[in-house]
Amino acid sequence: MKTNQLIKLSILFFLALSTNSCSDSADLANQEEEISEVVGYPNVDEELWPYFEKFEIEGKQEGWDIDLVKEGITGTIAEIEENNVLGQCSFNRANPNHVMIDKTFWSTASDRFKEFVVFHELGHCFLLRDHLEDVNVNGTCVSIMRSGTGFCRDNYTAFTRENYIDELFDRDRFNDINF
Numbered sequence: 001m002k003t004n005q006l007i008k009l010s011i012l013f014f015l016a017l018s019t020n021s022c023s024d025s026a027d028l029a030n031q032e033e034e035i036s037e038v039v040g041y042p043n044v045d046e047e048l049w050p051y052f053e054k055f056e057i058e059g060k061q062e063g064w065d066i067d068l069v070k071e072g073i074t075g076t077i078a079e080i081e082e083n084n085v086l087g088q089c090s091f092n093r094a095n096p097n098h099v100m101i102d103k104t105f106w107s108t109a110s111d112r113f114k115e116f117v118v119f120h121e122l123g124h125c126f127l128l129r130d131h132l133e134d135v136n137v138n139g140t141c142v143s144i145m146r147s148g149t150g151f152c153r154d155n156y157t158a159f160t161r162e163n164y165i166d167e168l169f170d171r172d173r174f175n176d177i178n179f
């Protein structure tokens with residue numbers, strides 16, 4: 001025990017020392033330059049970046065203040081073992097929310113279908129939305145937040161996209177998930 005405590009203390013001391021040693025103005029300028037060079041979304045698979053960015057752009061147009069980098073939402077593309085599951089969002093009290101997209105789906109899906117699935121997962125992970133299975137009179141889904149186990153038919157096309165995005169960012173639906 002005592003040894004562990006000593007090690008912890010010495011690490012803290014080292015951190016304190018290194019922080020102090022960087023505090024002259026030249027070093028600070030260098031640090032700022034490095035920060036401004038950071039692009040994209042840390043801890044998010046690069047293939048997901050264009051869709052994270054589109055989500056931010058669409059959200060801003062709907063009046064939301066969105067910065068997914070600041071939110072720290074992470075994202076990976078990996079095999080999801082469960083059949084027919086294209087994506088998932090895991091909530092974690094200790095860590096930022098995490099989006100996972102199925103690798104098999106991703107390797108063959110169209111750009112629009114990829115957007116659909118990433119927006120759906122960010123609907124959970126950022127907008128904290130629950131599933132919504134409501135059906136339009138023509139049988140299509142009211143929302144891209146449908147679970148896929150309900151009775152509505154997906155209809156996310158160039159013509160319907162804007163309506164679905166309006167619905168996705170509806171403030172009345174925000175945070176309707178039941179943890």
Ligand SMILES: [Zn+2]
Pocket residue numbers: 120124131145146147
């Ligand atoms: Zn879902």
